[in-house]
Amino acid sequence: MLATEKAGARPGSHATALLAEADRLMTVCNSCRYCEGLCAVFPAMEMRRAFPDGDLNYLANLCHSCGACYVDCQFSPPHEFDVNVPRVLAQVRNESYAAYTWPAALAPMFARNGLAIAIVAALSVAAFILGFAAWHDASVIFGTHTGPGAFYRLMPHNAMALLFGLVFLYAMVALAMGLRAFWRDGGVAPLAGGLWQAIRDAGTLRYLDGGGIGCYNHDERPNDRRQFYHHLTFYGFALCFASTCVATLYHYLLAREAPYPWWDLPVVLGTLGGIGLIFGPLGLMIAKLRRDPIMVDEPHLGMDFAFIAMLFATSLTGLLLLVLRATPAMPLLLALHLGVVFALFLTMPYGKFVHGLYRFAALVRYAKEHKAFTSR
């Protein structure tokens, strides 16, 4: 009777061994609570006494991987209690992406996402180049085109819009279905409130701050800058998206055709966003390489890198296109850029992009729970 199995282990059924381990960790942490002030995961944990899979997936997606609880924990490895919350929650989080995938048949995409992205990107680029060539004669691809509508001499705007509209729509549907599955699995949440709080928490990356002094990444010094690089990436992405939207409005409402002059809104937004999307992903990638391996979910690193690399490639090809758009390199660069963007959209529901959605949903749930809990 007194034989000790791994401390905190509970009999019970979980879908995977990782979820069972996450349950054990949350049981250990719930009997300690020293990390309560570091982030949202631990207060959310304290509102529970048991941890079914849906709750664990919620907690895992609430975790921002700041690393503070690992560095601060008296029971982290090599201690026999083996408490490694950042790693196990990263693993559970990555598993959860696959678990909520729509359609479910595509779940294996997550496991091979690095490879899948490369293949889809290559195929997309090839398709675009072939498309350009097929639309006109091959010589167009190496010609110089300038002035309004220059881009559409290679591929008519409507064809481009249709293609991207379809892939965008598909991505939105697939993402929404995944989000719905994730939300339902977390159980009933209080109806009212939480949204604005979650928008602020996500927008400021409130919980990627190591509990106030900064994140931990490669050692016990809180000098990690992932929060800054993530801001560059996220807001860079948002600006690029805004640029596309403005350009679409220009096209349809004002009948103004791309390319636009450098000072015009789509170009300014796209350039600023593009710069963010160059330096943000680079910083994140370097941070990833430097991260203490003990906190890393090794098998899923490829997925992280693939997503960061795609963002970087989107931005790089976009900025190159801007700089070289009046030269004969334009058609090829345009094909490249569109191919990469196409691949980015197509693989969005099956890669690291989903972390943003699930984490935001987790923040909404937490804000609701927290509000209900404190007003009790």
Next chain:
Amino acid sequence: MADLSKKYDVLVAGGGNAALCAAIAARRAGSSVVLCEMATKFYRGGNTRHTRNIRCAHDAATETLSGPYPEEEFFQDLLQVTQGHTDEVLARHMIAESKTVLDWLPEQGVRYQPSLGGTLSLGRTNSFFLGGGRSMLNALYLTAESLGVEIAYEAEVVDLDIDNGMFLSATVQRGAERHTVRAATFVAACGGFESNIEWLKQYWGPAADNFLIRGTPHNRGTVLKMLLDRGVQETGDPTQCHAVAIDARAPKYDGGIITRLDCVVFGIVVNKHARRFYDEGEEIWPKRYAIWGRLVAQQPDQIAYILFDASSLKLFMPSLYPPIEAASICELAGKLSLDPDVLEATVTEFNAAVRPGTFDDTILDDCRTEGIKPPKSHWARRLETAPYYAYPVRPGITFTYLATKVNKQARMLMSDGKPSANMFAAGEVMAGNVLGRGYAAGMGMTIGSVFGRIAGREAAANARN
């Protein structure tokens, strides 16, 4: 890697809160400082790793403290928990110094947060470390390093050269090498002897084999013993240690706070003969939890079982190890290897003695027993709702009271009453000066930080002269 061949102004033995506060204070006062921690980098910090708050006097509420905690109130609390076994001059000095320590620690990088969930009663008096004791230690180590304190890990002080109360050098074992470390002053901040089972056996006999040690396995009292052997005056009861009842399934060492169980007041406690042995509802839990280690230590085989039923399961904090569950008392006895007939009889007798009352675990309620020995004075409710649960418990030793005698400068006193020329002590190794018995949350850290800072300051001044 710290250079152990140089001569330093201050040598600090130990690597916990007291040692770090001493090292930082001495370094800030301009001294060269080397700190010898016998543990690895991960296990550095002794019992500080397992702490979570510090008790400091303060005259007004702060960002994280809900109200004032005057010096006099602190002193009265200390008097109460020690039942007067304290050195009033030292204690009052410590409490006065604790006021500035409250602000000094954040200046060294330590961060506070409001009291943790389930510890509301400490919200006014105790400052909780954001991220816990190891987080606090990490901050102190980073500060010490950046100030230029030399830190040697896996470096144990194995011998001391002391001449007539004057420290000359220490022999430090680091890996396979032995170094003679010379320093102008010496600060002992390396804990008590609770991890030294052989030493505990001198007072407890074979029972000590069944004790679990809640903190570091490194507090073997090596330096404490050497100091006492070389003429430093001792204080504090050598036979006593702070012991609470913890889950018997906890590891031998270093299980920390999470193996504690706060459910004694909700049920009954029986020994291996399935009989009750003490009033489980004598006082509210924070005032009584510290007697249960000793009570269990006095039972045969140093084991006991907390029994309760389904109605109490969710009244206390979730435990690390799951309670042992059974559909009947008889089945529970089987799972615990207790005599089922005796256990049934014990529970039946207890149930019959329970008087009607209104249960309220936040006050001394009127639910009590009548006509049994020992009684249960409060929160007595029948064990009648299946399933039934049990936690096995053993004595969990937190710290020992035996100490080196010190004065207000944290300077060690020799057995003839004269102050040592250059030796200081801080933390658990001298806690017995102010804490003759008992304990109240956060006082260990107060003793460590306050006397650590004093020792560092005084050692630096001593080294200058």
